[in-house]
Amino acid sequence: MGTTELTPQADRKSIGPLPAGHPPVRKGRIGVLLVNLGTPDGTDYGSVRRYLKEFLSDRRVIEIPPLVWQPILNLFILTTRPQKTGANYRKIWNTELDESPLRTFTRGQAEKLAAALSDNPDISVEWGMRYGNPSTASALDRLLQQGCDRILTFPLYPQYSATTTATANDQLFRALMEIRNAPAVRTVPAYYDEPVYIDALADSLKGHLAKLDFEPEVVLASYHGLPKVNLEKGDPYHCHCLKTTRLLRERLGWDEKRLISTFQSRFGAQEWLQPYTDKTVERLAKEGVKRIAILNPGFSADCIETLEEIDGEVREVFLHAGGERFAHIPCLNDSPEGMTVIESLVRREVQGWI
Structure with a gap:
C-alpha cells in the first residue's frame, strides 16, 4: 500500500503516491545560483x-x-x-561586515533578485564564489535542500572567458559529480551585447557623470586583462570587450576618441591584451588630457581590481603624470540598473521551467 502524502507541487508535477519507505522526493523548485569570482575571508x-x-x-x-x-x-x-x-x-575592506566589497555586493544582488522574483514562490536564489567562501558547492547544496531539481547558474561575467565564465561552470559541474540524483542545469550565457546590459551601462554612466563637478575629456572602459596567447588560442573575451565598448559608444552617441577600451591587472612577463590601462592614462596625461573617468564594464560588482587598482593605483598614475581630475564610475553592483540586467536575464532563461 502506498501513502497519500504528496509534495506541495505533486498535483502539478504528477509525482503521485510514494511507496512506504521511499526516499524523500524533491519538491520541483527552481534554483537560481549567482556565481562571482571570489574573495579571501580576511x-x-x-x-x-x-x-x-x-x-x-x-x-x-x-x-x-x-x-x-x-x-x-x-x-x-x-x-x-x-x-x-x-x-x-x-x-x-568593508570593516562593518568584515568582508570584501565583492562579497557584500554579490549578497546584495542575490537578496534583491530573490525579492524581485518573489512573485513566483517556486524559485529559490542563492549565491556563491568560484574561489573562497561561500563556495559554489555550498550554495548548490542549499538549493538542493530547498527541493530544487532545476538549477539556473548565472556566472556574473558579462564577457565570456575560459578564465572566468568557464571556471565558474567547471566548479558547479565538479560539485554535481558528487551528487547521485543531480538536478537539471542551465547556465546564463555571456551578456556583453544584451540591450538591457548596454542600456544599464549607459544609464549608470550618464547618471554618475552628471554628479561630477567636471566633464571628462576622455572616458576609459577598462576591462580585466588576459594574456595575449589566450586570444590566439581562441578565447573570445577580447572581441566581447570591444563589442561592449562599441555598443555603449553607439548608445551614448560618442565617438572613438571620447570612449576607449583598455585592459588592466596584468602580471608576469608575457604580453597581455593591449592597450594597458595604466600606460594609457599616463600617455593621456602627458599629451595634455587633464580630466578623465574610468568605468569597468567587465565587472558586475566592485572589487579589489576596481576600487583599489583603478580608483587607487591608476588614479595616482594619472595625477602623477600631469592629470588633474579623475573619476572612477562604480560598477552596476546591486543598483537598480544592475538588478534590471540580472532579473531580466534570469526571467528569460527560466522560461519553459515556469
Missing part, C-alpha cells in the same frame, strides 16, 4: 594565501604545466604576494 596572510593558492592553481587561469608552475607558485608567489594583496584589500 586580509591576513593565511586567508589571502589560501585564496590565492586556490585561484592561481586553476588550470584555466594559469595554463603553465603544473610541474613547472606549482614550484613557482608555492616557493615564490605564495611567500610574498599575500602580504601585498592583503594590504591592498585592507584599503577597501
Whole structure:
C-alpha cells in the first residue's frame, strides 16, 4: 500500500503516491545560483594565501604545466604576494561586515533578485564564489535542500572567458559529480551585447557623470586583462570587450576618441591584451588630457581590481603624470540598473521551467 502524502507541487508535477519507505522526493523548485569570482575571508596572510593558492592553481587561469608552475607558485608567489594583496584589500575592506566589497555586493544582488522574483514562490536564489567562501558547492547544496531539481547558474561575467565564465561552470559541474540524483542545469550565457546590459551601462554612466563637478575629456572602459596567447588560442573575451565598448559608444552617441577600451591587472612577463590601462592614462596625461573617468564594464560588482587598482593605483598614475581630475564610475553592483540586467536575464532563461 502506498501513502497519500504528496509534495506541495505533486498535483502539478504528477509525482503521485510514494511507496512506504521511499526516499524523500524533491519538491520541483527552481534554483537560481549567482556565481562571482571570489574573495579571501580576511586580509591576513593565511586567508589571502589560501585564496590565492586556490585561484592561481586553476588550470584555466594559469595554463603553465603544473610541474613547472606549482614550484613557482608555492616557493615564490605564495611567500610574498599575500602580504601585498592583503594590504591592498585592507584599503577597501568593508570593516562593518568584515568582508570584501565583492562579497557584500554579490549578497546584495542575490537578496534583491530573490525579492524581485518573489512573485513566483517556486524559485529559490542563492549565491556563491568560484574561489573562497561561500563556495559554489555550498550554495548548490542549499538549493538542493530547498527541493530544487532545476538549477539556473548565472556566472556574473558579462564577457565570456575560459578564465572566468568557464571556471565558474567547471566548479558547479565538479560539485554535481558528487551528487547521485543531480538536478537539471542551465547556465546564463555571456551578456556583453544584451540591450538591457548596454542600456544599464549607459544609464549608470550618464547618471554618475552628471554628479561630477567636471566633464571628462576622455572616458576609459577598462576591462580585466588576459594574456595575449589566450586570444590566439581562441578565447573570445577580447572581441566581447570591444563589442561592449562599441555598443555603449553607439548608445551614448560618442565617438572613438571620447570612449576607449583598455585592459588592466596584468602580471608576469608575457604580453597581455593591449592597450594597458595604466600606460594609457599616463600617455593621456602627458599629451595634455587633464580630466578623465574610468568605468569597468567587465565587472558586475566592485572589487579589489576596481576600487583599489583603478580608483587607487591608476588614479595616482594619472595625477602623477600631469592629470588633474579623475573619476572612477562604480560598477552596476546591486543598483537598480544592475538588478534590471540580472532579473531580466534570469526571467528569460527560466522560461519553459515556469
